[in-house]
């Protein structure tokens with residue numbers, strides 16, 4: 069019998085999900101009888117196994133001593149050892165000191181905290197270097213927000229925020245500058261029409277090559 073978590077909701081149909089860690093969730097209408105849910109799960113057993121296998125073989129970032137983390141396009145080897153919290157780059161290594169060096173979660177948390185600290189000044193610097201022309205056109209400098217986003221590299225909000233994906237830290241600086249320039253160009257053109265592309269071509273003639281840098285899977289959460 070397959071183990072699963074049952075979530076009752078206002079929906080009308082049954083839905084099956086296999087999470088990234090392989091756990092199975094079933095969403096069911098409030099009154100669906102348990103026997104019906106169980107029959108449904110049993111009928112999808114092969115599908116569940118396939119999904120679990122696919123999740124398990126999916127390449128993902130590992131957080132152990134010796135694993136590789138790409139930072140700004142450069143591979144760094146994690147050097148994890150026990151100690152008081154500290155994370156720093158030294159040569160080709162990312163030295164991580166944590167109380168529990170054998171816990172991937174602890175290492176991930178330490179490195180993500182460090183990444184968050186690194187992101188702000190690096191992203192702000194990219195905006196600073198590229199904002200001059202927009203300032204001369206009279207645009208207000210958007211306020212930076214660093215975010216963990218699943219589907220977008222960046223966005224520019226009408227309220228004056230430029231949101232940048234923390235995962236940009238794993239890509240070469242040229243790719244970060246491209247995303248920042250793309251969002252800044254939205255100050256002038258909200259859509260992706262011909263005007264927008266003409267402005268990109270003027271401000272950053274090689275933006276297409278830079279954009280391709282983002283096609284590589286350098287970081288898989």
Ligand SMILES: [Zn+2]
Nearest residue numbers: 250251254260
């Ligand atoms: Zn856009």
